[in-house]
Amino acid sequence: MKTFFCQRCGGRLFFENTSCLACGSVLGFLPGPAILAALEPDGQGVWRAAISEGAVRLRKCHNYTVENVCNWMIPAEAAAEFCIACEMNRTVPDLSVPHHRALWSRLEAAKRRLGYTLMRLGLPLIPKSKDHARGLAFDFLADADPAFVEGERVLTGHAEGVITINLAEADDAVREKMRLTLREVYRTVLGHVRHESGHYYWDFLVRGHPRIQEARAVFGDDRTDYAQALERHYAQGPPEHWERQFVTPYAAAHPWEDWAETWAHFLHIMDTLETAAANGLEIRGPAGRRFLRDPFANEFPAIREDWHALRFVLNSLNRSMGLADAYPFVVTDAVAAKLEFIHRWVTGTQAADSPAA
Numbered sequence: 001m002k003t004f005f006c007q008r009c010g011g012r013l014f015f016e017n018t019s020c021l022a023c024g025s026v027l028g029f030l031p032g033p034a035i036l037a038a039l040e041p042d043g044q045g046v047w048r049a050a051i052s053e054g055a056v057r058l059r060k061c062h063n064y065t066v067e068n069v070c071n072w073m074i075p076a077e078a079a080a081e082f083c084i085a086c087e088m089n090r091t092v093p094d095l096s097v098p099h100h101r102a103l104w105s106r107l108e109a110a111k112r113r114l115g116y117t118l119m120r121l122g123l124p125l126i127p128k129s130k131d132h133a134r135g136l137a138f139d140f141l142a143d144a145d146p147a148f149v150e151g152e153r154v155l156t157g158h159a160e161g162v163i164t165i166n167l168a169e170a171d172d173a174v175r176e177k178m179r180l181t182l183r184e185v186y187r188t189v190l191g192h193v194r195h196e197s198g199h200y201y202w203d204f205l206v207r208g209h210p211r212i213q214e215a216r217a218v219f220g221d222d223r224t225d226y227a228q229a230l231e232r233h234y235a236q237g238p239p240e241h242w243e244r245q246f247v248t249p250y251a252a253a254h255p256w257e258d259w260a261e262t263w264a265h266f267l268h269i270m271d272t273l274e275t276a277a278a279n280g281l282e283i284r285g286p287a288g289r290r291f292l293r294d295p296f297a298n299e300f301p302a303i304r305e306d307w308h309a310l311r312f313v314l315n316s317l318n319r320s321m322g323l324a325d326a327y328p329f330v331v332t333d334a335v336a337a338k339l340e341f342i343h344r345w346v347t348g349t350q351a352a353d354s355p356a357a
Helices: 100-120 172-181 189-206 212-219 226-236 255-278 300-320 333-347
Strands: 027-030 035-041 046-051 054-060 073-075 089-091 137-141 157-159 162-166 282-285 288-291
Touching: 027 046, 027 054, 027 073, 100 137, 100 189, 100 255, 157 189, 162 189, 189 255, 189 333, 212 255, 212 333, 255 300, 255 333, 282 300, 300 333
Parallel strands: 089 137, 137 162
Antiparallel strands: 027 035, 035 046, 046 054, 054 073, 157 162, 282 288
C-alpha cells in the first residue's frame, strides 16, 4: 500500500485513519486517485480536499458519517449514498447487538484494503446492486442473525458473486481457536476476503474464457467434482508432499481452491511489497544493498526476488517481538509459476479480453 501523509502537517497516516493524530485534521480516502486527503468543511455535509489535481468537493460515505466504519468519500454531486466499497454490502450484521459494530468495523477495514489492491491492479469493482449477473456483493452475518434459521451456522464462502463472511472471524479469540482446531499456520480476516475474492475473479476473468485451458494446465481441471473433492480433503487431508506444488494444504483440495489460495497470496505479496517500497525499505544481502521496487511496475521475476528478501526480514522482525512469522509459507518454483500465471493473467491481455470484462 502507498504511504500516506497529512497534507496539512506532513504527519504519517494509516490507510484506516479518519483523522490525523498529529494535527487533528479530518481525513477521507478518495478511491479514484487513491489519496488519503485532509478535508475542510464546505457547508451542508460537503467537504473540500486540496489534492494535486486541484480542490475537489466531496461527501462522506453513509457508513462514514452514520456508522463510523468507513473513511471513503463520494463526489459531492454524485447521487450515491455509499462509497464504492460500501455499495458492495448486501447484508450487514444486526447492529442492535452491542459488540457487532466493532466486529463489523474490522470486516469493513479488510474489505476496503482488498478494494484498494484490486483497484491498483486495474480490476473491476462492480456492485451486485448495479449488475446482478457480474457484480460482487458481501454478506457480513452472525450465527444468531434473524436471516438464518435458529441453530444454523453462517459459512464463510463465495457463491454466484456473493462473499459471505461469518462475523465471528473478526473476533480474535474465536478465529485463533478455529485456526488451532484446523491446524492452520495463518488465519486472518484479510486473508478470508482475499481468498473469497479469488473465487469471484475466477468466475469473472477465467470461467468461460477461450483460453481457460491454460489455467487448467497450471491449476488442474476445475470440472472435477467440487463437493467430492472437499469431502475427500477433509477426510484424508492433503496428499503427501503437498508443499512442493501448493502454497497451503487447502490449495490441494480442488483447482478452484488452488486458484483462490494462490490469488490470496498474490494479493498479500503485492500489497506488502508496495508498502515496503513506498517506505523506501532497503535490504542488505550477500549481493549488496538494494531498495525494494514497486511491484505494480514490475514483472514477476523481480517481484519474486524482492519478496524472497522481504519475507525473511518480515519474519525476523516478528520473531524479534516474540510473534509468529508474518508469512509462514514457502514459495517453491511450482507455487511461483502459479503466482506468475495469475500476475500475467491479471496484468496482460488475458484479463482485457475476458468475456465478462
